[in-house]
Amino acid sequence: MAVVDPLIELRDVNKYYGQLHVLRDINLSVGRGEVVVVIGPSGSGKSTLCRTVNRLETIESGTITIDGEPLPAEGKGLARLRSEVGMVFQSFNLFAHRTVLDNISLAPLKVRGRRREEAESRSRELLDRVGLASQADKYPAQLSGGQQQRVAIARALAMDPKVMLFDEPTSALDPEMINEVLEVMQQLARDGMTMVVVTHEMGFARSAANRVVFMSDGRIVEDRTPEDFFTHPESDRAKDFLSKIL
Numbered sequence: 001m002a003v004v005d006p007l008i009e010l011r012d013v014n015k016y017y018g019q020l021h022v023l024r025d026i027n028l029s030v031g032r033g034e035v036v037v038v039i040g041p042s043g044s045g046k047s048t049l050c051r052t053v054n055r056l057e058t059i060e061s062g063t064i065t066i067d068g069e070p071l072p073a074e075g076k077g078l079a080r081l082r083s084e085v086g087m088v089f090q091s092f093n094l095f096a097h098r099t100v101l102d103n104i105s106l107a108p109l110k111v112r113g114r115r116r117e118e119a120e121s122r123s124r125e126l127l128d129r130v131g132l133a134s135q136a137d138k139y140p141a142q143l144s145g146g147q148q149q150r151v152a153i154a155r156a157l158a159m160d161p162k163v164m165l166f167d168e169p170t171s172a173l174d175p176e177m178i179n180e181v182l183e184v185m186q187q188l189a190r191d192g193m194t195m196v197v198v199t200h201e202m203g204f205a206r207s208a209a210n211r212v213v214f215m216s217d218g219r220i221v222e223d224r225t226p227e228d229f230f231t232h233p234e235s236d237r238a239k240d241f242l243s244k245i246l
């Protein structure tokens, strides 16, 4: 879909794992402030797409541009652009032996060189934003899965990213904890954060997404508004996928 002010642009991106052609001619633009939800069957390349956007994976051909700057293959430029992309995964990967506050302030202290006082006060603000102001001094194991995932979101936000990527952020959570994480993400979307969200939560896709991107076998098969996608899916693959999950 055409986008007025793209923050992320992928042009003709192809990626292989050995013989497996895992991303095929991917063209995707994400506008500033837009929320793009990526859905599709398991193995269709959704995680690889996320990991490609900040070059956790190399690509064989094509270009990736973040806020007008081409993403380099390596070096300082890559580290800087990568730090502008926040990522939240299915598994929270918090540092087990650090407090919640330390988990959030560590990267701003070490990578951004912020002063401790400044980094910690900003971390407390972020904890408040994800509804965990009172948990700053706890250790990850003392929190529920939903709380840990909210800490992981705060940790990603602490680097002041231009865009947030979420790869199935609620898939590892018990059902009663899914909503508290989705609500934080909804609020982030309302605050204007640019977001790419891989999720099976169709309620979130319907209510928060500006666009739904449907992937199948490494290709983007549909890229439409949620209303269009859910009411008139065009491809047989999307129809089949929706018939199984709705």
Ligand code: ADP
Residues within 6 Å of the ligand: 017, 020, 022, 040, 041, 042, 043, 044, 045, 046, 047, 048, 049
């Ligand atoms: P999704 O997130 O949509 O389930 P993935 O991006 O994880 O899909 O995987 C896409 C395809 O790439 C799958 O066939 C998967 O088995 C394969 N794949 C993923 N990661 C690797 C890897 N590190 N090495 C080889 N194959 C991989």
Ligand code: MG
Residues within 6 Å of the ligand: 046, 047, 048, 168
């Ligand atoms: Mg995946």
